[in-house]
Amino acid sequence: MMLIRLAWKNVWRSHYRSLVVITAITLGVWAGIFLYGFFFGMFEQRMRDVIENETSHIQIHQQHYRDDYDVHLYISDGPKILEKLKADSAVKAATGRILSMGMIASPATGTGVKINGVDPVEEEKVTKLAEKIKEGGYFSENLRTPIIISQKTAEKLKVKLHSKIVLTFQAANGEITSGAFRVIGIFHSDNTAYDQGNVFIRRDELKTMLGDSIDFHEIAVLLRDQSLMEASEKRYQAAWPGLMVESWRDIVPEIAVIVDMFDQLMSIFMLIIMLSLAFGIINTMLMAIMERTREIGMLMAIGMNKTKIFFMIAYETVYLALIGGPTGLLLGYLTIQFFSRRGIDLASFSKALAGYGISNMVYPKMEAHNYYNILLEVILVAMFASIYPAYKALKLNPVDAIRKI
């Protein structure tokens, strides 16, 4: 008790120095939390975007279809399987697509794209394509041969809404087929690569052009919840062993890796912050002990034993960390709370980030267990940092210390 009070008073002895260390700890923890929350929010959003806008939770293809998108590798029982999936309780929405790799051309220029033949009603439920349309409309008009392209593609082709463009691709019989389409909608998502690579037309029109025998190349399944994914994937694979059932993790492994490694990466990052703080604390405490050599020598001389000296110094160190740590934690919490509602606008970086599929607005996010982990780390660092200075104080010899007078 007495030692705790004495240590507390000693902390404020050179309050300038103590405040500097406490501030350093506060800022360190704060910055750590903010960065953690920022990247966590960013990656989680990216993951959600990928699932909700692009891949869905699960995709089903014919074996080897994804190797080189051979038009003949369609799912033979496509519509039947789709009906079964729609009836599954885990499924929120599902759709079948007919796909073709081809060229899109305007009078100005042309480029390669994946032509998605979609069912307008189903597709809207699965990827919210309609919501991403910035100009024009969705497949609602009763116009023939409508196409939806991205802003990026429109810019590249130098076309506008209602412009005519030509799609060219190989039909099932091997012949090159072309068709004229009219741009009825221009969409924009946060993922440049996705925008540049995909155009959307009606499934039945693509089917007619490819050849009537062709059926779905792809069935995309949006589940009610991410947590249902692994079990559902297994069930579907068991139900249709001849097909390839994959989750978004298989389809965009680079994002799965980021999500998986994020926690570890951030722990290492926090550890580095914490270690540098620990050395700051240790340095300060060693200075404090050096200044107090005579006093500590005097205390040993009059009969303060080593355990008590050790704890007096250790408590002092722990105080520094335990004032700065929770303050930083609180500031971090408030910052995250504030920005998680308001979002952080990365407009100035948005071009570069969009290339990675990251949106302009980042909503930082932390989970309760992340805060506990950081608090735990601060406590561990405090204990770690307290040992060496306290040990150093014990090594003082009272006779030598006092003679320094």
Add this chain to the structure above:
Amino acid sequence: MRVIETHNLNKVYDEMVIPVKAVDNVTLNVEQGEFTAIVGPSGSGKTTLLNIIGGLDHPTSGTVKIEDSEISAMSSNKLIDFRLNNIGFIFQAYNLIPVLTARENVEFIMLLQNKPRKERDARVKELMDAVGLSDKMDNRPSELSGGQQQRVAVARALASKPKFILADEPTANLDSHSAENLLDIMLKLNQEENITFIFSTHDQRVIDRARRVVTLTDGRVVSDVTKS
């Protein structure tokens, strides 16, 4: 009653290079109630001798007995507890913990001894009265004069109820008035409470008031005079 008994004490520094005999074959006894000054020129070994008697330093050879305990044989950890309960120290300076008030400084040593609160409070009052500082209880050392700080140090040294008090040049940093005053208090405590004091000094006026004067030269006792 005999409080301190040393036998053939030697302390040699720098044994490998040029050996310095800081204490040379000192055999010295101190009885309960003495008021003894250790004097001698600078470097004569006063501090070294007091440190060994106080269990702060180990002799190279020879023995020190405090009442029935032979402290020259104790480990330094054991010595810390022995010092706490048996010896009162007053140093030349830096006696007090600067972040604690006078009261807390005196109380501190009793906290180390785990004395109950009631006893601590009573004793702090009594001792602060005895050194004439009952009105400075709640001042920190930096708010006290050098002389007042040394008087608090006397109170602190007495608080643990030690068998004797060792003071290494307690007046060295004080002006002559404060030095007189401190010595008055020490003498009064010696006469009224029969407290044993052993102190080193350079100051002739202090030497004049000691009842026994032990003179060291080059670590040896060259005279030992007790006034009647």
